[in-house]
Amino acid sequence: MFDNLSEKLQRVFKNLRGEGRLTAENMEAALREIRVALLEADVNFRVVKQLIENIKQKAMGEEVLTALSPSQQVVKIVNEELIKILGSHESRLRFANDPPTVMLIVGLQGSGKTTTTAKLARWLSRNGHRPEMVSVDVYRPAAREQLRVLARDLNLPVYPGAAEETTPADLARSARKDAATSGRDVLLVDTAGRLHIDDQLMTELQELKEQLSPVEILFVADAMTGQDAVKSAEEFHRRLGITGVVLTKMDGDARGGAALSIRHVTGQPLKFVGVGEKPDALEPFHPDRVASRILGMGDVLSFIEKAEELIDKKKAVEMQRKLIENEFTLEDFRDQIRQLKKLGPLESVLSMMPKVGMLKDLKNVKVDEKEIVHVVAIIDSMTPQERANHMIINGARRRRIAKGSGTSVQEVNQLLKQYAQARKMMKSFSGGFLGKKLGKMKLPMSFEM
Ligand SMILES: Nc1nc2c(ncn2[C@@H]2O[C@H](COP(=O)(O)OP(=O)(O)O)[C@@H](O)[C@H]2O)c(=O)[nH]1
Ligand SMILES: [Mg+2]
Secondary structure, eight states: OHHHHHHHHHHHHHHHTTTTTHHHHHHHHHHHHHHHHHTTOOOOOOHHHHHHHHHHHHHHOOOOOOOOOOHHHHHHHHEEEEEHHTOOOOOOOOOOOSSSSSEEESTTSSSSSHHHHHHHHHHHHHHTTOEEEEEESSSSSHHHHHHHHHHHHHHHHBBBOOTTTOSHHHHHHHHHHHHHHTOOSSSEEEEESSSOOHHHHHHHHHHHHHHOOEEEEEEEGGGGTTTHHHHHHHHHHHHHSSSSSEEEEETTTOOSSHHHHHHHHHOOEHHHHHEESSSSSSEEOHHHHHHHHHHHHHHHHHEEEEEEEEOHHHHHHHHHHHHHHHHOOOOHHHHHHHHHHHHHHHHHHHHSSSGGGGGGGGGGGGOOHHHHHHHHHHHTOOOOOOOOOHGGGOHHHHHHHHHTOOHHHHHHHHHHHHHHHHHHHHHHHHHHHOOOOOOOOOOOOOOOO
């Protein structure tokens, strides 16, 4: 699942890695490749259109985190838009104020309704609930037997039904009464399926809905059937009104299109995914985790997250202005180093940085965390005047600063040299490939150390 899509998206990001900044041209090319990748993954064309439009808007807008490379920016945007299309946040099951909560499990034949009913019962009982199940498939005794066997293995109750209960509605009503009297708080109703949507099935389900007022109507769809699953979800929703989707057989080699489409097309959330035949093979659906799996770039995403949390955007822009106007002081130098430090172990930060421009030179630099502490201490020991203008720091001042920071004069000398180098380097850096647009610029986060 998602392997192909993931691979193709990663190629898009890789191609952007050499770019200095996002332009209309390189973005256009990237969007074209993303569109093809999504369509090949069997994502609904309406969803693809929306996704591409959203990504484009964001990439071309001003909402760009300045600390990220173009490739990282696109990863960030695609990630956010994937999460949005997948449903923004995990959708939990809802429960009635007045138990038992009735949940109808609906869908086409063979989609996995009975299996999912048992899986959900297991999941509920492990999450503090006392579920009961009932099969209302009055046409196929084997179907009811299937649920009975699954329930017995799980040691969970299933309502057996009495001889006079011949309609699905009768069965379900009695089951609800049974659940109520035996202190069960959820009744899962496994319904009959058809190979295709037909009026008789819909009428039966509508009647069940009327009789039981279910809090959840979960549409079970087979992920392997791709866009057919999306189409039937849409149809079920139109005729019955579903409250959520369970996508089964996500362990198979489906291309993932259904998972990416169903939320947007039906407007209803994916609540669980089935990832195997066994009763424990059910997972709550987490849009963010799935998006990150699709992107296959966990490390970059966690870096982006940290950068977003810690780097004050306004400050970054201000820093860039200073760079251009050559007002970058020792104080700014210290702030930048502090910010770098907040991102975590330096080596890992550097390993996540795009390997472009000046960063190539950093490859062989050994990063010493202790050295950062010294740098900060040295700058802290300077007077505000000294920090604003390093030219006034003469020999006597250097000795005082070394003493005050518990370092040596050599270290102070070295720091001043590094600062001068960084200034020079950044000046050429900002004049070079960053262009003139402040908002689109990359914050130079790494220094020679
Ligand atoms: N691999 C896999 N098989 C599943 C999954 N869910 C259901 N199945 C299988 O799909 C088939 C049909 O399931 P069933 O629950 O009887 O479908 P129903 O007709 O909708 O009730 C069975 O062989 C199940 O074992 C799943 O998540 N992964
Ligand atoms: Mg069944």
